[in-house]
Amino acid sequence: MIEIHQLSKKYKGAEGFSVENLDLRVEDQEIFGLLGPNGAGKTTLISILSSLLRPTSGSFSINGLTFQENKNELKQLIGIVPQEYALYPTLTAFENLSYFGSMYGLQGNALRSLIGEHLEILGLTRFANKRLSTFSGGMKRRVNLIASILHSPKILFLDEPTVGVDVQSKNVIIDHLKQLNKEGATIIYTSHHLNEAENFCSRVAIIDKGKIITKGVPADLVSAQENAYNLEDVFLTITGKALRDHA
Amino acid sequence: MHKLLASAYKEVVLLSRDIGGIAILFIMPLVLVITITLIQDSSFKTINNTQIPILIVDNDRGSVSESIFEGLTSSNTFEIIKSASEEEAKGAVFKGDYQLAIVIPKTLSDALQKKVDRNVEGILAQFGLEDEVPSASAERTTQKEIRLYFDPATQITFKSSVKNGIDKMISQIETQSIYKAFQQQIGEEEDTAIFETDSFISFKEIVPTKDDQDILPNSAQHNVPAWALFAIFFIIVPLSINMVKEKTQGTFVRLRTNPVNYVTVLGGKTIVYVGVCLIQFTFMLLVGVYLFPSIGLPKLDISGRLPLLFVVAAFAGLAAVGLGLLLGTVAKTQEQSAPFGATFVVILAALGGVWVPVFIMPKFMQLLSNLSPMNWGLNGFYDVFLRNASFWEILPEISLLLLFFIITTIISIVYNERKNAV
Numbered sequence: 001m002i003e004i005h006q007l008s009k010k011y012k013g014a015e016g017f018s019v020e021n022l023d024l025r026v027e028d029q030e031i032f033g034l035l036g037p038n039g040a041g042k043t044t045l046i047s048i049l050s051s052l053l054r055p056t057s058g059s060f061s062i063n064g065l066t067f068q069e070n071k072n073e074l075k076q077l078i079g080i081v082p083q084e085y086a087l088y089p090t091l092t093a094f095e096n097l098s099y100f101g102s103m104y105g106l107q108g109n110a111l112r113s114l115i116g117e118h119l120e121i122l123g124l125t126r127f128a129n130k131r132l133s134t135f136s137g138g139m140k141r142r143v144n145l146i147a148s149i150l151h152s153p154k155i156l157f158l159d160e161p162t163v164g165v166d167v168q169s170k171n172v173i174i175d176h177l178k179q180l181n182k183e184g185a186t187i188i189y190t191s192h193h194l195n196e197a198e199n200f201c202s203r204v205a206i207i208d209k210g211k212i213i214t215k216g217v218p219a220d221l222v223s224a225q226e227n228a229y230n231l232e233d234v235f236l237t238i239t240g241k242a243l244r245d246h247a
Numbered sequence: 248m249h250k251l252l253a254s255a256y257k258e259v260v261l262l263s264r265d266i267g268g269i270a271i272l273f274i275m276p277l278v279l280v281i282t283i284t285l286i287q288d289s290s291f292k293t294i295n296n297t298q299i300p301i302l303i304v305d306n307d308r309g310s311v312s313e314s315i316f317e318g319l320t321s322s323n324t325f326e327i328i329k330s331a332s333e334e335e336a337k338g339a340v341f342k343g344d345y346q347l348a349i350v351i352p353k354t355l356s357d358a359l360q361k362k363v364d365r366n367v368e369g370i371l372a373q374f375g376l377e378d379e380v381p382s383a384s385a386e387r388t389t390q391k392e393i394r395l396y397f398d399p400a401t402q403i404t405f406k407s408s409v410k411n412g413i414d415k416m417i418s419q420i421e422t423q424s425i426y427k428a429f430q431q432q433i434g435e436e437e438d439t440a441i442f443e444t445d446s447f448i449s450f451k452e453i454v455p456t457k458d459d460q461d462i463l464p465n466s467a468q469h470n471v472p473a474w475a476l477f478a479i480f481f482i483i484v485p486l487s488i489n490m491v492k493e494k495t496q497g498t499f500v501r502l503r504t505n506p507v508n509y510v511t512v513l514g515g516k517t518i519v520y521v522g523v524c525l526i527q528f529t530f531m532l533l534v535g536v537y538l539f540p541s542i543g544l545p546k547l548d549i550s551g552r553l554p555l556l557f558v559v560a561a562f563a564g565l566a567a568v569g570l571g572l573l574l575g576t577v578a579k580t581q582e583q584s585a586p587f588g589a590t591f592v593v594i595l596a597a598l599g600g601v602w603v604p605v606f607i608m609p610k611f612m613q614l615l616s617n618l619s620p621m622n623w624g625l626n627g628f629y630d631v632f633l634r635n636a637s638f639w640e641i642l643p644e645i646s647l648l649l650l651f652f653i654i655t656t657i658i659s660i661v662y663n664e665r666k667n668a669v
Contacts, residue, residue: 050504051503051504052500052503052504052667072506075504075505075506076506078504080501080504082497082500082501084496084497084500085496085497086496086497086498086500086501087496087497087498087501088257088261088496088498089496090261090264090265091257091260091261091264095257095260098253099253099254099256099257100501100505102249102250102253103250103253103502103505103506103507104505104506105249105250105506107249107253131264147501148501
């Protein structure tokens with residue numbers, strides 16, 4: 001379970017808060033979607049929850065643990081799939097996975113067998129010994145996912161895990177994530193693909209300007225909004241149609 | 248331990264996949280040491296084995312100019328070319344056609360003879376051996392000067408060695424003139440030598456010995472350690488680039504979320520890059536021992552010194568890796584790390600005495616030199632190579648190198664912790 005209390009983050013030199021006084025509770029084994037336009041604060045929130053960023057104020061705990069007191073325990077408990085590929089392009093898929101798996105204390109046959117299983121499920125077995133630099137975007141995304149789940153994390157943070165990939169890769173990734181969720185993993189997920197989120201998430205929160213505007217079960221959000229037929233309608237009604245470019 | 252070994256293995260694989268990086272790490276230092284030794288060895292031979300053409304304008308045409316000619320010819324260093332006038336010689340030298348022109352003034356021999364005669368007569372008169380004491384106001388001889396013109400591009404070391412040589416030659420000529428004058432005044436025949444004009448005091452260089460054999464330094468003994476050290480420190484460039492790449496690729500971000508501490512990450516890099524330094528050093532020694540003699544360079548003598556040489560190389564490698572880790576931790580882009588790393592190594596090398604010996608630097612630079620890890624490393628290598636030092640004698644230098652590694656690594660860890668604290 002993740003509990004967030006009055007969490008805020010303001011970057012040095014920024015005019016406003018990227019995340020502002022945010023309260024949220026994510027239950028065990030939920031698939032929770034964080035949706036919002038560019039610059040809404042989704043990645044900032046995920047980065048704080050995965051120990052990559054220090055919050056300006058507020059607090060959070062994961063399964064009752066905090067990074068200040070239980071850093072290594074928490075790191076073993078969570079898995080992070082970053083938006084970037086975060087892999088060594090000159091290493092093969094197997095070498096990348098073997099290295100990152102080792103960092104979680106996995107080794108020997110157990111590690112090799114885990115890598116083999118995940119590669120098989122995500123359709124990459126025959127590419128195991130090819131260098132990452134030769135992979136397509138979809139293949140890299142799948143290896144990126146495996147590198148984060150080899151240690152069977154209880155909580156999985158995914159920052160746009162399907163961005164820029166083909167439909168087939170997207171399906172394989174989503175199916176695998178659903179399987180992990182069935183096996184007990186709690187998933188926190190950000191995406192711009194609202195249809196994907198509607199089908200995939202048990203609950204979603206729409207964030208804008210660092211604040212949660214609304215949250216709930218996707219179907220409930222759709223039915224609660226007048227003239228909305230899907231989550232995208234709800235999203236556009238709440239966040240507006242103006243472009244959200246930022247630099 | 249397993250995480251450390253996995254980190255080290257990953258570094259080995261990453262390095263092995265970077266052909267350009269390997270070329271820089273292993274081939275370029277070898278090219279560097281061969282090139283520098285060839286240049287330095289040939290310039291050494293030029294001074295000793297070939298003759299430098301110089302111009303001489305002889306306005307004296309007397310015994311002194313004859314002695315100068317004889318002295319210069321017998322040195323075998325110069326090829327003497329006579330020039331008609333001072334202006335012509337000056338023009339040729341200042342244009343860079345010749346390195347040096349020597350202009351001997353008119354009536355130098357006569358003037359010197361007169362001056363010596365008067366002085367000798369004066370001394371003998373003091374002892375009552377002369378009828379008349381020459382008065383102080385008697386005809387004074389105008390001081391004569393031999394003019395030297397150097398090509399403005401001539402190295403200062405060459406200029407000073409020529410000046411010293413000529414100064415010595417002039418002193419000898421004056422001394423011999425004095426002896427001759429005494430002989431004449433005493434009335435002895437010139438052929439009967441009553442004064443021994445050979446130098447009484449001579450000097451001999453005593454060099455360090457090992458097993459009763461003199462250790463004679465050559466250009467290989469000087470160049471290989473200096474440039475090996477330079478190459479070892481150049482490791483900071485690929486190492487810091489490797490670390491910056493991890494940041495830009497996102498792999499460092501992933502590592503920060505993994506249950507692994509920064510010490511382990513740096514430890515893996517340290518093991519591999521110190522290993523690379525030692526392999527580099529081995530190649531350099533092999534080149535010095537086996538390749539140098541086959542291309543006409545003096546052989547690098549490593550007999551009995553190998554273990555201590557590797558001790559110094561390992562500690563120098565640690566210091567270099569420590570610096571690379573710090574640079575890689577602090578730098579945000581390759582544009583920051585690569586030029587800074589390369590330039591900083593050159594500065595450290597200059598301060599360390601790789602190009603110009605520390606003892607001829609200004610006092611302030613000598614003080615700064617004491618802070619350069621390259622200076623400690625170079626002294627360690629010279630102690631082993633040229634001074635036949637024992638392990639205990641190189642202990643201060645290797646301790647400083649180790650301390651430097653510890654300090655730079657601690658700074659890296661603290662910097663990383665502060666920057667990424669949650």
